[in-house]
Amino acid sequence: MIHFDNVTKVYANQNRPALDHVSVDVDKGEFVFLVGPSGSGKSTFLRLVLKEERPDSGAIHVAGKDLARLSNFKIPHLRRRIGCVFQDFRLLPNKNVYENVAFALEVIGKPRRFIRKVVPEVVELVGLEGKAHRMPDELSGGEQQRVAMARAFVNRPMILLADEPTGNIDPATSIGIMKVLDRINRTGTTVVMATHDAAIVDSMRKRVVELEDGKIVRDQSRGVYGQAY
Amino acid sequence: MRANFIFSEVWIGLRRNLTMTIAVIVTVAIGMALLGVGLMINSQISTMKDFWSDKVEISVFLCKKNDPFPQCKGSGGVNEPERAALRAQIEAMPQVQKVDFEDAATAYANYREQFKNDTVMLSVVQPGDMPESFRVKLKDPDSYAAVIEALKGAPGVSNVVNQKEILEKFFGLLEKLRWAALVVAIILVFAATLLIGNTVRLSAYNRRRETGIMRLVGASNLYIQLPFVMEGVIAGLIGGVVAAVLLIVSKVFLFDGVQLYLANNSPLTWETVASVISLTMIFGVLICVLASFVTLRRYLRV
Numbered sequence: 001m002i003h004f005d006n007v008t009k010v011y012a013n014q015n016r017p018a019l020d021h022v023s024v025d026v027d028k029g030e031f032v033f034l035v036g037p038s039g040s041g042k043s044t045f046l047r048l049v050l051k052e053e054r055p056d057s058g059a060i061h062v063a064g065k066d067l068a069r070l071s072n073f074k075i076p077h078l079r080r081r082i083g084c085v086f087q088d089f090r091l092l093p094n095k096n097v098y099e100n101v102a103f104a105l106e107v108i109g110k111p112r113r114f115i116r117k118v119v120p121e122v123v124e125l126v127g128l129e130g131k132a133h134r135m136p137d138e139l140s141g142g143e144q145q146r147v148a149m150a151r152a153f154v155n156r157p158m159i160l161l162a163d164e165p166t167g168n169i170d171p172a173t174s175i176g177i178m179k180v181l182d183r184i185n186r187t188g189t190t191v192v193m194a195t196h197d198a199a200i201v202d203s204m205r206k207r208v209v210e211l212e213d214g215k216i217v218r219d220q221s222r223g224v225y226g227q228a229y
Numbered sequence: 230m231r232a233n234f235i236f237s238e239v240w241i242g243l244r245r246n247l248t249m250t251i252a253v254i255v256t257v258a259i260g261m262a263l264l265g266v267g268l269m270i271n272s273q274i275s276t277m278k279d280f281w282s283d284k285v286e287i288s289v290f291l292c293k294k295n296d297p298f299p300q301c302k303g304s305g306g307v308n309e310p311e312r313a314a315l316r317a318q319i320e321a322m323p324q325v326q327k328v329d330f331e332d333a334a335t336a337y338a339n340y341r342e343q344f345k346n347d348t349v350m351l352s353v354v355q356p357g358d359m360p361e362s363f364r365v366k367l368k369d370p371d372s373y374a375a376v377i378e379a380l381k382g383a384p385g386v387s388n389v390v391n392q393k394e395i396l397e398k399f400f401g402l403l404e405k406l407r408w409a410a411l412v413v414a415i416i417l418v419f420a421a422t423l424l425i426g427n428t429v430r431l432s433a434y435n436r437r438r439e440t441g442i443m444r445l446v447g448a449s450n451l452y453i454q455l456p457f458v459m460e461g462v463i464a465g466l467i468g469g470v471v472a473a474v475l476l477i478v479s480k481v482f483l484f485d486g487v488q489l490y491l492a493n494n495s496p497l498t499w500e501t502v503a504s505v506i507s508l509t510m511i512f513g514v515l516i517c518v519l520a521s522f523v524t525l526r527r528y529l530r531v
Binding site for chain 2: 050073076077078079080081082084090092103104106107108109151155
């Protein structure tokens with residue numbers, strides 16, 4: 001599903017590469033934690049998958065497509081197959097829960113009938129039934145992140161990328177978020193989650209890929225976070 | 230593509246940037262109006278030139294009694310032999326196509342016709358003030374120099390006037406006006422381009438959250454950019470409509486007004502005005518689209 005082959009990325013004005021000859025394979029339906037300290041290259045990895053950045057060397061395949069050969073014109077189509085969740089939720093403050101989720105479908109031109117059918121289903125899947133008409137500022141952080149997950153998942157992506165989705169949320173609420181991610185993973189969606197949260201990684205017992213200074217230092221199935229940072 | 234989504238986005242954008250939108254509309258309107266005026270003067274010049282080119286004559290005015298012209302001093306007016314001699318001399322010239330004699334009464338009638346809308350000009354001139362003249366039509370209006378040279382100072386001639394020179398002074402003035410209008414129009418078009426760029430930039434900044442999410446969920450570039458470009462286009466179109474009104478007003482009050490003072494007027498046709506309006510409108514919208522696209526390329530990374 002995601003295939004990195006000897007990928008190196010150096011940002012302009014920096015000597016040290018953000019990713020240094022990274023090779024990794026993520027299969028369809030896998031759940032992968034991407035761990036490592038700040039600046040270890042986790043976010044760069046996710047940005048490369050979305051083709052928001054281009055690697056300096058190496059090849060990246062996502063959903064069977066060679067990103068180097070993917071024309072700019074086709075990037076939106078790649079992104080329609082990838083859902084994204086962030087630490088800061090990125091909801092539209094002037095739209096309610098339903099409208100926030102529907103927005104993701106409106107802007108890719110889905111018919112209204114389809115939107116009316118699938119949005120309530122996804123809002124229910126993330127556990128927000130009955131709150132569809134709340135505004136984001138009327139929701140807790142955990143609930144806002146559920147909205148963001150609903151928006152990421154509503155188009156049934158093949159891959160869900162989560163960049164520290166529990167970073168702004170207390171540990172008790174984080175468990176609920178992880179349950180939603182697990183539920184999404186069980187529908188067959190590949191999930192890649194970058195995180196600092198040792199407790200979550202340890203409790204989930206999923207594959208762990210650890211990055212340090214842009215290099216993969218550990219790739220372990222059913223792993224734990226490792227030594228505390 | 231969902232049109233109502235795009236249009237609601239456009240409407241929100243225009244309303245949020247109302248002051249900038251108004252600035253764009255005003256600049257585009259004035260810029261396009263001046264461009265249009267320039268084009269209209271241009272076509273006015275060419276219709277007038279067409280109209281006059283086969284009518285320009287050399288007027289050979291003859292001495293009256295007590296004429297103040299030095300050549301006429303003490304002659305007591307032109308007499309019959311002088312008239313006949315002049316006519317023969319003119320007709321013998323190879324450049325001359327046709328000669329007509331205009332007596333004082335005809336001259337006065339023509340004068341009344343020419344200034345029929347101007348009571349002051351009519352009241353100050355009496356039939357006795359009008360000189361007799363030969364109206365000389367040349368085969369080639371440009372070969373006037375030798376003719377004028379030969380006739381100036383001939384006995385009985387008070388003055389020789391080349392209408393072409395008078396017209397050329399008038400055309401020269403019109404041409405200066407045209408250049409002035411076009412130069413100001415170019416400056417305003419430049420200002421409008423920058424303003425549109427700024428408006429689109431503000432708009433893109435205001436909506437960076439939305440566009441960020443649109444990018445993330447895979448909205449196509451067209452879908453993301455179209456609302457911004459449409460904002461520019463709509464502002465440009467409104468500006469174009471205002472410019473069209475200004476052009477129609479200037480045609481009715483300025484161009485037609487000037488024509489009242491010219492004999493045998495050759496007014497601008499409405500077809501010319503319509504084509505000038507559509508040309509400026511297309512040009513205005515094109516500028517808006519280009520400015521929007523160039524700005525988006527810089528401020529809305531897709």
